[in-house]
Each structure stands twice: as C-alpha cells, then as structure tokens.
Amino acid sequence: MSAHYFTPVPEAGHRVRELTTTLRGRRFRLRTDRAVFASRGIDRGSRLLIENMPVAPRDLILDLGCGYGVIGLAAAALASGGWVHLVDVNARAADLARANAARNGITNVTVHVGEGVVPVADLTFDLVLTNPPIRAGRGTVLAFFAGAHAVLRPGGRFLFVARTGQGARTLGRHAAAFFGHVAETAKGGGFRVYTATKEHAAAAPRGRAADV
Numbered sequence: 001m002s003a004h005y006f007t008p009v010p011e012a013g014h015r016v017r018e019l020t021t022t023l024r025g026r027r028f029r030l031r032t033d034r035a036v037f038a039s040r041g042i043d044r045g046s047r048l049l050i051e052n053m054p055v056a057p058r059d060l061i062l063d064l065g066c067g068y069g070v071i072g073l074a075a076a077a078l079a080s081g082g083w084v085h086l087v088d089v090n091a092r093a094a095d096l097a098r099a100n101a102a103r104n105g106i107t108n109v110t111v112h113v114g115e116g117v118v119p120v121a122d123l124t125f126d127l128v129l130t131n132p133p134i135r136a137g138r139g140t141v142l143a144f145f146a147g148a149h150a151v152l153r154p155g156g157r158f159l160f161v162a163r164t165g166q167g168a169r170t171l172g173r174h175a176a177a178f179f180g181h182v183a184e185t186a187k188g189g190g191f192r193v194y195t196a197t198k199e200h201a202a203a204a205p206r207g208r209a210a211d212v
C-alpha cells in the first residue's frame, strides 16, 4: 500500500533533505524526509500562513498537523516568551519537527504524536494554526476545526490556509459553523488564509426567571 503523508508510521525508506529558508526574518535549516508533507520544499500555503500569522511574544500556540514543524517553529521563534505545542499523527513527521527544533536552537516547543487535539486537550491556547490535511478527507479537516475551537480560549484566534482550487472558500464556510464569523485575511499563489476568533460566551440572560 502506498504511504500518504498522514500515515501514522510510514514504512517508506528514507530520503533526508535539508531545506534552508528565511521565515519572518529568521534563517531556518529544516530536515525533511519521504512520507512527510512537502518534503521537497516548504508548501506555498504554509509560507503564506507564516507570513500572515499574528503571534504575540507570550502566546501559547498550537500547530495542528505540524509535519516537519515549519509553521510551529516559525511561531516559536516569534513567541520567544511563549510556548508552542506541535501535533502530528505521522510519527516520522513529529520526529523531524523535534529534531528541527533542536537544530535551530528553539527550546520553547513540545512535539506530540497523536490525533488532532487529543494530546493537548487539557490545554487552552491563544492561537491555533494549521495547514489542514485536505487529502485525509473532509471529516479530518472538520475535526481539526472542531478541535481548534475546543482548545482555544475565548478571544483566541484560529488561522488556517487552504488552496483555492481545493475548496478553500467552502472550508471557510465550514469553519464559520464552529466559530460564527470567519474572515479571509490573506491570499496569494492560489492559497487563502482564513482567521476566526473564538467568541466569548454569551452573558447569561438576567431577570427572566419569571418567564421560564
């Protein structure tokens, strides 16, 4: 059976590559391998997301579906007083993300192997970032949206990127079902970035007990 980039334990042989790139003004050296997403070069959608992600210095951030770590490590470099959790179902990708953190001197990260937000379900984030696994199917992508909403603090933000030709606008509408309002905040090179803010819980109605 051929391996997908979201295979939990890829059996494909190795072909390690090293990519050198600048992200948000910082130089990174990133190792990639077969059976991980964008092994030949950083995905243009991921780059668009990185260029447009609003990271505050002390943010607690989740990179959902981290691959070899490009989004989460760029975020960690910006959130020097914060922390980034990176999650991927693909153990090979998670190993690369961990090694890439060390290679780039980034210490404010934790990399988890697991499904969606399950490994970080007891945490509450300021920002959730993802380039979701479209090829894994809409069910997985919608689970990412639901999971992001569940682990964000009220007022926290969710950003995702998708290819226009792979249904980005439809995904934007799906995300709105979880978040209420979703805005397109960047586009370029055939990709779109969407941003949603988790609403604060509505205030409990007052003085209506007599109507109940």
Ligand SMILES: C[S@@+](CC[C@H](N)C(=O)[O-])C[C@H]1O[C@@H](n2cnc3c(N)ncnc32)[C@H](O)[C@@H]1O
Pocket: 005, 006, 007, 037, 038, 043, 046, 064, 065, 066, 067, 068, 069, 070, 071, 087, 088, 089, 090, 093, 114, 115, 116, 131, 132, 133, 134, 136, 140
């Ligand atoms: C489009 S890739 C993006 C990878 C990386 N963030 C990047 O920008 O290069 C989506 C990632 O989601 C991971 N993934 C797929 N299904 C998953 C799941 N159920 N839970 C966690 N990660 C998953 C894949 O293994 C893949 O690494």
